[in-house]
Amino acid sequence: MRGGSGKIRLFIGLAIVAFAVLKYCSSAETNHYTGETQYVDLTTDQEIAMGLSAAPSMIQEYGGLHPDQNAQAQLDRVGNKLVNSSIGKNTEYQYDFHLLADDRTINAFALPGGQCFITAALYSQLENEDQLAGVMGHEIGHVIARHSAERMSQQGLAQGVITGVSVGTDGGGEAAASIAQMLTMKYGRDDELQSDDLGVKMMIDAGYDPYEMIGVMEILKNAAGPNRAPEFQSTHPDPENRVERIKEAIRKYGK
Numbered sequence: 629m630r631g632g633s634g635k636i637r638l639f640i641g642l643a644i645v646a647f648a649v650l651k652y653c654s655s656a657e658t659n660h661y662t663g664e665t666q667y668v669d670l671t672t673d674q675e676i677a678m679g680l681s682a683a684p685s686m687i688q689e690y691g692g693l694h695p696d697q698n699a700q701a702q703l704d705r706v707g708n709k710l711v712n713s714s715i716g717k718n719t720e721y722q723y724d725f726h727l728l729a730d731d732r733t734i735n736a737f738a739l740p741g742g743q744c745f746i747t748a749a750l751y752s753q754l755e756n757e758d759q760l761a762g763v764m765g766h767e768i769g770h771v772i773a774r775h776s777a778e779r780m781s782q783q784g785l786a787q788g789v790i791t792g793v794s795v796g797t798d799g800g801g802e803a804a805a806s807i808a809q810m811l812t813m814k815y816g817r818d819d820e821l822q823s824d825d826l827g828v829k830m831m832i833d834a835g836y837d838p839y840e841m842i843g844v845m846e847i848l849k850n851a852a853g854p855n856r857a858p859e860f861q862s863t864h865p866d867p868e869n870r871v872e873r874i875k876e877a878i879r880k881y882g883k
């Protein structure tokens with residue numbers, strides 16, 4: 629009865645795929661701040677809780693908080709100014725800005741719900757406050773556009789499809805896995821470009837010079853050596869491409 633059990637396996641596989649797709653599609657909602665349709669399972673409160681619970685371990689991962697209170701105060705001032713003079717003000721997220729002690733890893737990132745981070749290594753390379761606003765505007769952009777929550781839903785979908793295909797076929801799982809990975813990478817690049825766009829908008833709204841975002845790209849480009857590629861860049865598109873899009877955003881938002 630080889631054929632029979634193969635068929636049952638195929639049906640179970642299809643059911644797993646169908647369930648994953650249905651669950652994903654039923655999570656569609658409109659992001660009020662970006663106007664896009666997104667697939668997210670998490671509520672705003674869950675995003676905030678997740679970010680707050682992960683923040684201490686992220687801080688520890690990067691050598692703790694930086695002891696320079698003046699620099700931390702500047703970061704808070706710039707971050708809050710960006711939030712309060714932009715669409716960020718209308719969001720329910722709880723924004724916190726952390727200067728991390730790590731002076732070797734050039735990085736900045738955001739957790740869902742509003743926890744934003746920059747390492748001392750990147751901070752020390754910045755030439756002015758506008759560039760700091762550029763980095764933080766980009767990170768606040770990730771929060772507002774709910775990129776982490778969106779990726780988590782995509783991973784859930786991808787996992788469902790991979791499981792379904794491997795149950796339903798023999799060895800088809802690998803093909804499905806590489807397709808899923810390609811999708812995730814593409815979304816990753818789009819997320820970065822969208823965050824640059826939102827960052828430029830926030831800089832203009834808050835009265836910062838948006839052209840300094842281009843300076844940030846220069847710093848990232850120069851920091852990328854063969855042995856010390858910054859993590860900030862590994863998931864980010866080429867700074868050259870980003871510069872073009874940043875210029876477009878500056879024209880679009882008028883400055």
Ligand SMILES: [Zn+2]
Nearest residue numbers: 766770820823
């Ligand atoms: Zn980013």
